[in-house]
Amino acid sequence: MRWWLVCTCVVACTPQPTAEYPGPTYAPPSMAPAMYSATEAGTVVDRKTDFAFDGGRIEIEMRLDGNRVVEVARSRYAVPIVMQWSVGELVNLEPIGPVSGAIYLPAADKPNGVGGAVVLTSYALRIPDAAFNRKLRTHARFGDPQARPEPYPYRLPYQAGKTFTVLQGFHGQFSHRGSNEYAVDFDCPVATSVLAARPGVVVAANAAAQGSGTTSEFLDYARTNFVLILHDDGTLGEYMHLAPSGVRVSIGQRVERGDELALSGNTGYSSTPHLHFQVMTAGSDGLSALSFPFELAVAPNQVEAPVQGRAYPSWE
Ligand SMILES: [Zn+2]
Known part of the structure; x- marks a missing residue:
């Protein structure tokens, strides 16, 4: 049998929704729109890695089974993911299933572990034993789209005695819209110790980024x-713009309220050193995140939503 395969994955992980993809429909695993359900059929003829950070990655396999080709995705993160995907520029492939969609990838058993495989779609070879090809585009978001927050008094994410001002609060005009609507930015200088605002488990991290800017590439x-x-409660606490090599926790580690997570920085889509914090989960389209309003324990008996322009001394 002769075959060759060239495929290109484009991961455009922009925090803001774009109009690049037509609106897909979220399909829970039990309703996955797959005409072909065998995730272990045939032999793997291509395997790609996407959305790779500390804690896991997404793997996408093309499997060849006779005259069938099946696309299988699997996550190795210990947290669910919603992935939007589309295929195009098909060569010698007749789609049997959908050519785009948004799919739920279940959490792996542990960080960098083995997650359940999900069929994205399948094709029939138009000409058996001839070359085939496709381009695959993906976009992924961490979180279970059905997670919803329980009320919780989040602590100020920096050490007692430090005071920082909220540069941007909920609905902030610079960048707190869409996926980041309910976020807070504190004006921490680079290398400020960032503390856990709430207990939880470290499921993903990135410490490899360098530099910052406000052009689209930094999204x-x-x-x-x-x-x-x-x-x-299944929601995620996201601490962003950290210093290069500034992560101070291990993947899989349980952290308690007030534990040191990282050193703050100025990486990514940012115009000044600061700490961005939000409580979120994946949107059902795999493109957007869903952020949730939250309240901070700003004083021993005072819990309130962060106010832009206000300075908050940490007291815990
Ligand atoms: Zn922000």
Whole structure:
């Protein structure tokens, strides 16, 4: 049998929704729109890695089974993911299933572990034993789209005695819209110790990014250093723009309120050193995140939503 395969994955991890993809429909695993359900059929003829950070990656396999080709995705993160995908520029492939969609990838058993495989789609070879080809585009978001927050008094994410001002609060005009609507930015100088605002488990992180800017290239998730904490209610605490090599926790580690997570920085889509914090999960389209309003324990008996322009001394 002769075959060759060339495929291109484009991961455009922009925090803001774009109009690049037509609106897909979220399909829970039990309703996955796959005409072909065998995730282990045939032989792997291509394997790609996407959305790779500390804690895991997404793997996408093309498997050849007779005259069938099947696309299988799998996550190795210990947190669910919603992935939007589309295929195009098909060569010698007749789609049997959909050519685009948004799919739920279940969490792996542990960080960098083995997650359940999900069929994206399948094709029939138009000409058996001839070359085939496709281009695949993906975009992924961490989180279970059905997670919803329990009320929690988040602590100020920096050490007692330090005071920082909220540069941008909920609905902030610079960048707190769409996926980041309910976020807070504190004006921490670079290398400020960032503390856990709430207990949870470290499920993903990036410490490899360098530099910052406000051009669109910096919207790519990989351009920002971050720590992602999975809370007990299934929501995620996202600490962003951290210093290069500034992550101070291990993947899989349980952290308690006030534990040091990282050193703040100025990486990614940012115009000044600061710490961005939000409580979020994946949107059902795999393109957007869903952020949630939250309240901070700003004083021993005072819990309130962060106010832009206000200075908050940490007291805990
Ligand atoms: Zn922000």
